[in-house]
Amino acid sequence: EPEVTQTPSHQVTQMGQEVILRCVPISNHLYFYWYRQILGQKVEFLVSFYNNEISEKSEIFDDQFSVERPDGSNFTLKIRSTKLEDSAMYFCASVHVRTGVPGELFFGEGSRLTVL
Amino acid sequence: ILNVEQSPQSLHVQEGDSTNFTCSFPSSNFYALHWYRWETAKSPEALFVMTLNGDEKKKGRISATLNTKEGYSYLYIKGSQPEDSATYLCAKERGSQGNLIFGKGTKLSVKP
Numbered sequence: 001e002p003e004v005t006q007t008p009s010h011q012v013t014q015m016g017q018e019v020i021l022r023c024v025p026i027s028n029h030l031y032f033y034w035y036r037q038i039l040g041q042k043v044e045f046l047v048s049f050y051n052n053e054i055s056e057k058s059e060i061f062d063d064q065f066s067v068e069r070p071d072g073s074n075f076t077l078k079i080r081s082t083k084l085e086d087s088a089m090y091f092c093a094s095v096h097v098r099t100g101v102p103g104e105l106f107f108g109e110g111s112r113l114t115v116l
Numbered sequence: 117i118l119n120v121e122q123s124p125q126s127l128h129v130q131e132g133d134s135t136n137f138t139c140s141f142p143s144s145n146f147y148a149l150h151w152y153r154w155e156t157a158k159s160p161e162a163l164f165v166m167t168l169n170g171d172e173k174k175k176g177r178i179s180a181t182l183n184t185k186e187g188y189s190y191l192y193i194k195g196s197q198p199e200d201s202a203t204y205l206c207a208k209e210r211g212s213q214g215n216l217i218f219g220k221g222t223k224l225s226v227k228p
Contacts, residue, residue, distance in 0.1 A: 003159070042219065048214050056211075102167060109157070109159045110159070
């Protein structure tokens with residue numbers, strides 16, 4: 001069964017360093033998302049991406065964050081200068097088509113980011 | 117209700133027990149209500165996506181209902197099994213962009 005894959009599964013970095021989290025969405029999916037969960041808190045929406053551009057972003061997704069789909073298969077989340085509070089589990093998700101009927105999101109297993 | 121809230125926070129039941137959880141959400145700007153099942157170290161897996169007031173959906177022993185006017189959804193598990201042990205997340209979708217607002221989840225443990 002097709003699945004969303006994420007790498008790395010765990011990354012430890014120093015505060016101020018750049019981090020890139022990678023995702024390979026399901027191949028025929030067109031909408032892509034990043035969510036995150038800080039330990040003990042709710043899963044939070046970061047950004048949605050369609051047709052090679054951001055379609056919606058949350059207040060969390062500030063100038064330190066960026067997303068890219070560089071080659072038609074990978075979908076990346078970059079954090080330019082990590083802060084301690086960026087430590088979280090980051091989930092990539094994708095959905096086939098948004099035709100006005102809501103569809104289920106397919107999530108990856110997550111990338112745990114630890115900022116020291 | 118300002119946020120998506122789930123209760124109880126955790127639940128311990130015996131194998132064979134039936135159980136149910138509640139998800140409450142703001143009824144304004146409603147597009148859809150999602151339920152996900154999330155096992156430790158795995159990816160959240162969609163159970164149901166519901167849109168209409170009065171919707172009822174079923175998948176095996178698991179079913180869900182939706183009341184969009186009063187802003188709540190119930191998830192029922194009939195005859196719980198140890199493999200049902202997981203965190204059950206509900207999420208309100210506000211628009212058509214897949215922006216989900218999650219509750220904190222209900223962690224279910226089923227003892228054999």
